[in-house]
Amino acid sequence: MVTIYDIAKECNCSSATVSKVFNNVGNISENKRREVLAAAQRMGYVPNVTARNLVKRRSNMVGVLLYVDESLGLRHELFAEILNRFRTEMEKSGYEILLISEKADQWEGKLLDHCRALRLDGVFCLCCDYEAAAVQELLTSEIPVVGFESPYPKKPSIESKNFEAGRRLTEYLIQNGHREIVFIAGKDVPITRDRIAGYRAALDENGIPFEEGRLLHAGYYSNDHGRNATQMLLNCGKSFTAVMYPDDFTAIAAYRDLAAAGLYVGKNISVTGFDGVSIGSMVSPRLTTIRQDAACIGVRAAELLIGLIDGSGIKEGMERLDFTLVPGESVYRLD
Amino acid sequence: MVTIYDIAKECNCSSATVSKVFNNVGNISENKRREVLAAAQRMGYVPNVTARNLVKRRSNMVGVLLYVDESLGLRHELFAEILNRFRTEMEKSGYEILLISEKADQWEGKLLDHCRALRLDGVFCLCCDYEAAAVQELLTSEIPVVGFESPYPKKPSIESKNFEAGRRLTEYLIQNGHREIVFIAGKDVPITRDRIAGYRAALDENGIPFEEGRLLHAGYYSNDHGRNATQMLLNCGKSFTAVMYPDDFTAIAAYRDLAAAGLYVGKNISVTGFDGVSIGSMVSPRLTTIRQDAACIGVRAAELLIGLIDGSGIKEGMERLDFTLVPGESVYRLD
């Protein structure tokens, strides 16, 4: 591998001069500049970022924390898309993206040290278990971190306006004549509570009494394709004409199970999802859902992280992003 | 940041001794060993991998080349899953995973230099345009590379047994009484040609004449949700009772469009997909498809790459992996 010393020798100058040329610093005569650049080109010089990073004491690399899971993490289009936008945004600022697995048990408090050892400039907690000790250690460390749907308020984080989303979706159902609305909520995390609060607010605002029995609890993106969720629904002992599922996949999977019980989505049962994954508009009936703005989330996460790294941005606080209600055919008008 | 020198001072020994302790090399007395470890612990020492990498002349990092695309890349469950398995496998051997975007136009021949500058130990071309000059440059370079569905024979690569898959799927339709089978093939790349060859072989073997008009060409995972593919189908001027779509998403999206034309999947039209994404078994009718073994692909890619890096593995050649025919309800029996 050719180094700046090789080039220096070739150009009868010092390595310092060569270095300056590549970094556009100091005053280098246009002649020397050209000469060095030409030599570098000719000799096939490739800078060694490792060496540069060592002296600069930074890696120009940010980590993205992601579950290793059968049904979650990258496999979910929402996260994949957020990551997509995040990385293109980070790349614009010259950062590399390193994948970090959250293998909760294996880290044993080593997650933070791992990030430190790599001298990561920052970390984006995209999809992780915020309850895990290793993750909390990271969140409370000196490392710049931004989170998605993070419950930790001392670092910048992003999420959709889940309260409003829950309310908007419920309202939409009510506007379509539904009053017996079951909400199958996801895992009990802050965003879920927000959505539930929104659901209740909408009921309240429309004079519909909240029934404990119509609020069910399931997981998100359950491995059983939401079968349990639907099972719970059918056994809930309450009448209902509409069901809000915790996420699109669970909702779509429910089409089948509901039909098996004589409930035909969009005909005699209304169903909604959450997230707005692309498959929702491909299936029949098209799924009515809340589309989270993945692009915006990814970009904003990048902006926040960069701001945090260079100290120019906000230091903490939650930022709630807008969403879109996507009307589909899975909600029928009940008159 | 505390360095090995700080620890050395604390323990009245040299940095070399400390280094040896952390690397488990040389002969260090158990006493010194414990002392160093204790001091490191107490002082909060975290090794600097950058420095280590500089002297070791390697990064312990491999890149994963991925499109930045609306509908492809990470957003596709198959690739996401392959990446998932790949990274867990690579992590077992201590490698970090770096995401590399294939922004074809932007690299302008800089992809290879980018990898070199980062001193990547290897690259996995998971989802990229093998026609792109930048990618070809990488494939023909000195950098260890393994590809997925790569056409380049001089580096190890993996793909499913596409010829057999195409044949098997066609056979399955024939076994179900279909003889007028349209194959909407994906983008014209080697694996597509293999599938087509398999399709033709199955027809041949069953005495069914191949009709040019029943072989259509579309893209994979088209952005229009496969609308064009189905449009082509309806306009192909040939009779048909079964359609093989290029991938699951396109197939699932077709359910709607076919129904709009009076063709009800699993009733009076048979449809198949390709890949075996999870949504295929959630929709109704369940999609009959070829499931690619994503787990195996990811793991094998990791093994091949590691073997290539440390010189212990094969240097080139294609490896074709087994697949599974997943019978669904989207194929009806034609008697």
Added chain:
DNA sequence: CTGAAAGCGCTAACAG
């Protein structure tokens, strides 16, 4: 405008 020199933090012979 250019260069000498001192590191960044760690590893790897080679002596002792």
Added chain:
DNA sequence: CTGTTAGCGCTTTCAG
């Protein structure tokens, strides 16, 4: 068993 020494390749004062 431990330490000395010489780098890895690059950046960055500080003189000149």
